[in-house]
Amino acid sequence: MLLQLLQKKYRSPELESQLEEPWLRAYWCSTREQEFGEYINTCERCQKVNRKHGKKYGLLQHIEEPKHPWETINMDWVTGLVPGCKENYNACLITVDSLSKSMRCLxxxxxxxxxxxxxxxxxxxxxxxxVSKIIISDREPKFTSEFWTNLYDMLGTKLSFSTAYHPQTDGLAERMIQTMEDILRRFCAYGMEYKDH
Structure with a gap:
C-alpha cells in the first residue's frame, strides 16, 4: 500500500524528510515508520542517483590457469561446527585444487x-x-599472520587474498564449503562422526 501511495502521489522519489510529513499526517498503521524507511532505503531510483563516496573499484585480476594439480589452491575456514567426535573438532580447513577440483577437509x-x-x-x-605456487584465500588472521607470510616467502609461494566482502574471488572454496556442509548435515542426522568420513 505504501509503495502504491508514494508512486501515485510522488512521481519521483524525494528526500525522506520531504515525504515523511505528508505521509504520517494522512495515513496511519502500526508499522508505518518502518515501512516508509524500508521503501526509501530500497528505492531503485534513489540508490542509482546517490552520490558515491570512496575510491572506485579496481579491475578484476585474472587468476592464471594451473598446469599441474595442486599448483593453485583455494583455501577457506569453516567455523562454528557442532563438535562431532571425541576430539571435539568444531572447525574445518577446506583446501581445493583449482585444476582437478579435488577437495580436502581438515x-x-x-x-x-x-x-x-x-x-x-x-x-x-x-x-x-x-608446495603450491599460488594460494587463494580470504583474509583470515591465521593465514595472514607473520608465521605464514615468512613460511611462504621461504617456499616461494604467492599468497593471493580476496578483498573484503568479495567472496567471488574465493568462489571455488565457498562452493565446496556449501557441499561439505550439506554432507555433514546428512551424516550428523544419522549420528555419524564426520572425522571418520
Whole structure:
C-alpha cells in the first residue's frame, strides 16, 4: 500500500524528510515508520542517483590457469561446527585444487593457533601434494599472520587474498564449503562422526 501511495502521489522519489510529513499526517498503521524507511532505503531510483563516496573499484585480476594439480589452491575456514567426535573438532580447513577440483577437509579446533594450523596444513597438504605456487584465500588472521607470510616467502609461494566482502574471488572454496556442509548435515542426522568420513 505504501509503495502504491508514494508512486501515485510522488512521481519521483524525494528526500525522506520531504515525504515523511505528508505521509504520517494522512495515513496511519502500526508499522508505518518502518515501512516508509524500508521503501526509501530500497528505492531503485534513489540508490542509482546517490552520490558515491570512496575510491572506485579496481579491475578484476585474472587468476592464471594451473598446469599441474595442486599448483593453485583455494583455501577457506569453516567455523562454528557442532563438535562431532571425541576430539571435539568444531572447525574445518577446506583446501581445493583449482585444476582437478579435488577437495580436502581438515578438521581442527577453532582456538588453534597459526602454528597449529600451519602444522595441520603441512602434514596433510604439503607433504602429500607438494608446495603450491599460488594460494587463494580470504583474509583470515591465521593465514595472514607473520608465521605464514615468512613460511611462504621461504617456499616461494604467492599468497593471493580476496578483498573484503568479495567472496567471488574465493568462489571455488565457498562452493565446496556449501557441499561439505550439506554432507555433514546428512551424516550428523544419522549420528555419524564426520572425522571418520
Amino acid at each position: 578438521p581442527f579446533h577453532k582456538g588453534d593457533t597459526a602454528l597449529d594450523t600451519a602444522l595441520l596444513f603441512f602434514n596433510n597438504i604439503i607433504s602429500t601434494c607438494g
